[in-house]
Amino acid sequence: MSVARQCPQCGAQVELPPERISDACAFCATPLVDGTERDDHADLIAPFDLPQVVAARRLGQHMQDKWFLPSKLKTAGKPESLHGVLVPFWSYDATARSDWTARQGITWTRIETYTTVVDGKTVTRTRTVTETEWFDSSGSHVATYDDHLVSGSRGLSEAEANELEPFDLGKALPFSAELLAGWVAEAPTVPRTEARDVANQELADNENSAIARFLPADRTSGVENTTSIQVTELKLVLLPVWIGTWRYKGEPLRLLVNAQTGEVVGDLPTDWLKVTLAVMAALIVTGGFGLMAMLILAILGNL
Amino acid sequence: MGALVTITCASCGGSVAMEAGRRRPACLFCGAETLMEDDRAEQIEAADTYVPFDQSEAQARAVFKEWASKKFWAPSEIRGATLGLNGLLLPAWTWSGTVETHWAALIRARTQSGKRPTSGSESWAVDGVLVPASRSLTRAELAEISPFQSAVEPFDAEEADLPFELGQLTRTAARAAGTRAMRELHAARLEDDVSAVRLSTSCLFHDLEGTPVLLPIWIGAYRVGDKPYRVVLNGQTGAITGTAPVSWVKIAIAVGIGAAIMCAGLMFFGVGALILGQ
Numbered sequence: 011m012s013v014a015r016q017c018p019q020c021g022a023q024v025e026l027p028p029e030r031i032s033d034a035c036a037f038c039a040t041p042l043v044d045g046t047e048r049d050d051h052a053d054l055i056a057p058f059d060l061p062q063v064v065a066a067r068r069l070g071q072h073m074q075d076k077w078f079l080p081s082k083l084k085t086a087g088k089p090e091s092l093h094g095v096l097v098p099f100w101s102y103d104a105t106a107r108s109d110w111t112a113r114q115g116i117t118w119t120r121i122e123t124y125t126t127v128v129d130g131k132t133v134t135r136t137r138t139v140t141e142t143e144w145f146d147s148s149g150s151h152v153a154t155y156d157d158h159l160v161s162g163s164r165g166l167s168e169a170e171a172n173e174l175e176p177f178d179l180g181k182a183l184p185f186s187a188e189l190l191a192g193w194v195a196e197a198p199t200v201p202r203t204e205a206r207d208v209a210n211q212e213l214a215d216n217e218n219s220a221i222a223r224f225l226p227a228d229r230t231s232g233v234e235n236t237t238s239i240q241v242t243e244l245k246l247v248l249l250p251v252w253i254g255t256w257r258y259k260g261e262p263l264r265l266l267v268n269a270q271t272g273e274v275v276g277d278l279p280t281d282w283l284k285v286t287l288a289v290m291a292a293l294i295v296t297g298g299f300g301l302m303a304m305l306i307l308a309i310l311g312n313l
Numbered sequence: 314m315g316a317l318v319t320i321t322c323a324s325c326g327g328s329v330a331m332e333a334g335r336r337r338p339a340c341l342f343c344g345a346e347t348l349m350e351d352d353r354a355e356q357i358e359a360a361d362t363y364v365p366f367d368q369s370e371a372q373a374r375a376v377f378k379e380w381a382s383k384k385f386w387a388p389s390e391i392r393g394a395t396l397g398l399n400g401l402l403l404p405a406w407t408w409s410g411t412v413e414t415h416w417a418a419l420i421r422a423r424t425q426s427g428k429r430p431t432s433g434s435e436s437w438a439v440d441g442v443l444v445p446a447s448r449s450l451t452r453a454e455l456a457e458i459s460p461f462q463s464a465v466e467p468f469d470a471e472e473a474d475l476p477f478e479l480g481q482l483t484r485t486a487a488r489a490a491g492t493r494a495m496r497e498l499h500a501a502r503l504e505d506d507v508s509a510v511r512l513s514t515s516c517l518f519h520d521l522e523g524t525p526v527l528l529p530i531w532i533g534a535y536r537v538g539d540k541p542y543r544v545v546l547n548g549q550t551g552a553i554t555g556t557a558p559v560s561w562v563k564i565a566i567a568v569g570i571g572a573a574i575m576c577a578g579l580m581f582f583g584v585g586a587l588i589l590g591q
Contacts, residue, residue, distance in 0.1 A: 105517065114430045116419065116424075116426040116428050116429070116430075117426065118425050118426035118427065141425070143424060143425050143426045145429055145430050147417075147430040147431075147432065148432070149415065149416075149417050149432025149433070149434075150415040150432070150434055151415050151417075151515045152413065152415050152515045152516065152517045153515060154517065220515075224417060224513045224515060225417055225430075225513065226417055226418055226419050226430065226511040226512065226513045227419065227430055
């Protein structure tokens with residue numbers, strides 16, 4: 011449900027969807043910011059580092075690099091629309107404490123004697139064999155995490171958000187309405203309790219790989235951890251993302267560009283005809299080589 | 314009904330626009346950008362205490378002479394080298410706190426590989442961990458001439474009669490360097506305690522306190538041949554560290570003597586064996 015408000019500059023009625031906290035007036039382009047006090051007010055805003063033209067170029071390059079993209083899309087070039095959106099993220103500073111169990115393998119070498127036949131005679135030789143000795147082990151591990159991000163927008167899945175990261179929160183500025191002006195900014199649609207569950211899970215997973223790297227043995231396997239996360243600070247941050255959209259065969263297509271790093275994220279359709287042709291070409295080439303090899307062998311065999 | 318506001322320019326009252334790709338919004342009418350002050354840049358804290366010099370220049374020279382005379386492998390010119398010596402107060406941060414280290418190690422054991430894994434955790438309270446805040450001094454140099462006694466005196470830049478350098482580390486950067494140093498110190502201690510063959514540590518830091526301080530340092534430069542070398546002295550205790558040239562002639566002679574002794578020994582045994590054999 012959108013809310014109708016009056017633009018204080020030109021008097022036009024402006025529709026502002028409830029998840030928008032800023033937009034431009036459709037009639038006079040005056041930057042509008044929702045001045046309502048909200049309890050989910052962002053703490054930090056990171057400005058757009060990448061201008062629109064650069065984002066458009068990145069998108070174009072990304073599409074050129076895709077082999078199996080339908081040609082229609084490839085030649086279409088520019089997206090039909092390219093919007094800058096300040097996307098809400100929950101940012102966690104946290105301390106993780108883990109108890110772990112793991113199998114740790116330490117390698118050692120032994121000399122083995124073996125017999126072999128050389129020139130028709132049986133001889134005894136030695137060789138070095140590397141063995142791994144496995145131990146059950148357990149212990150604890152600690153870590154601190156700064157600015158671990160979880161998407162606060164239903165429009166941006168956590169998987170896409172993780173691909174878009176990293177963002178440099180060092181470039182973020184304290185919230186001020188001025189920073190929102192002229193941009194589309196969203197209020198969080200993922201509540202903090204839900205985001206907290208996602209953060210707990212992601213950090214516990216991070217700890218699992220951190221512990222695997224931390225273990226001093228030559229090999230490790232079966233690392234299991236129980237991790238408790240203590241959040242030391244939770245911030246709501248607005249991060250800059252360029253969103254490019256197309257329509258292709260009636261389906262909406264969407265690519266995202268991290269407006270700090272230029273990283274491009276999103277699924278593109280695959281031209282299955284192109285894939286089929288490529289596979290066939292590959293088969294013909296390998297088949298050709300195989301035939302040639304058989305021919306050569308046959309000729310050599312006949313000589 | 315929520316209020317909808319436009320942003321108004323502080324200088325002319327016009328509307329403010331944020332053009333795509335701009336870091337700051339600019340006024341639509343006058344182009345002014347003076348809407349926000351960017352005060353995020355972290356200020357560098359100046360030290361307000363210093364450790365006074367206890368070593369005079371003459372004492373520092375004597376320490377250098379003594380140090381140089383003990384450099385066995387250095388060419389003898391080092392004893393006659395003229396030392397350019399500068400005494401100055403150099404900025405550093407001193408950190409205290411508790412390191413909570415959770416570790417995993419491999420230790421010697423009667424297993425087939427001769428090792429087995431072990432783990433543990435320990436909290437350790439440290440203080441006086443120094444990290445340099447200037448490029449004139451490396452952390453290794455500072456560690457070698459540490460410690461300084463914490464007898465500090467108030468420092469007033471206006472009235473300082475000694476040359477001093479300004480710090481180049483913000484509290485955040487100094488904190489990172491301080492915790493890194495604490496982690497390394499604790500790891501070295503644990504490595505000794507458990508006789509680790511290999512050790513991994515993960516750390517948390519509690520009750521961290523950091524203070525910028527100025528340390529009394531003599532920095533000496535000398536030349537042997539046309540190459541410059543450098544020594545650094547603790548201006549309070551006289552501890553010294555530095556680089557010295559190595560004389561290849563001396564090493565060659567030593568190797569020669571060693572070889573001669575071995576030859577003589579072999580000959581002696583050979584002759585002895587011959588005599589015994591007869």
